[in-house]
Amino acid sequence: MSEDAEFHSLRRAQRRFGVRATILSVGGFLLYVLLSHAAPGLMNQRLTGHLTLGLALGLGQFVVMGVTAWCYVRHMRTRVDPLARGLASRLRQQELGSPRAAAPHGEAGGHRTW
Template identity: 55%
Template structure:
């Protein structure tokens, strides 16, 4: 199964999306930390009431993670699941064919003796 081109494409697609999603998440967190460290005047700027830029960006981290999770679910449903279903059908077909071959080789021969 690991040699099947569909399986290789599946792994490549899944890995590529995972790398991109991780880069976006880590980039967002890193940007927030760097702005907090090196731009305190910007982060303390008031947007309205008690809401500051820093607090808004901190809350934006939850939004960022929600967007990444949503994109992962959509990506999985549209790109991963159809390929996995096809590979499962192929694996079941190969398994059934293997069982049929095993039954044929285990059946007694004409002389009543089993093949080894």
């Protein structure tokens, strides 16, 4: 299964999104921390009432995490899950079509374990 082109497509879709989401989330947080350290005057500017730019950007981190989680769920449902279902059905068809060989030592159910 790990040699299948569709399996590689599935892994690539997961990996590409994971890298982008990590860069967005960690990059946004690091930018916030660096601005807090390098430009405290900018971060202490009042926007309205007691709300400062630093506080607004800090609260924005929750928004970034929420949007990242939402995009992850949407990406998995639209791109990864259909590929995974297709691979699972092909694997089931292959297993039903051929007699099950005894699992080699250390492998559960004929599948490699971690």
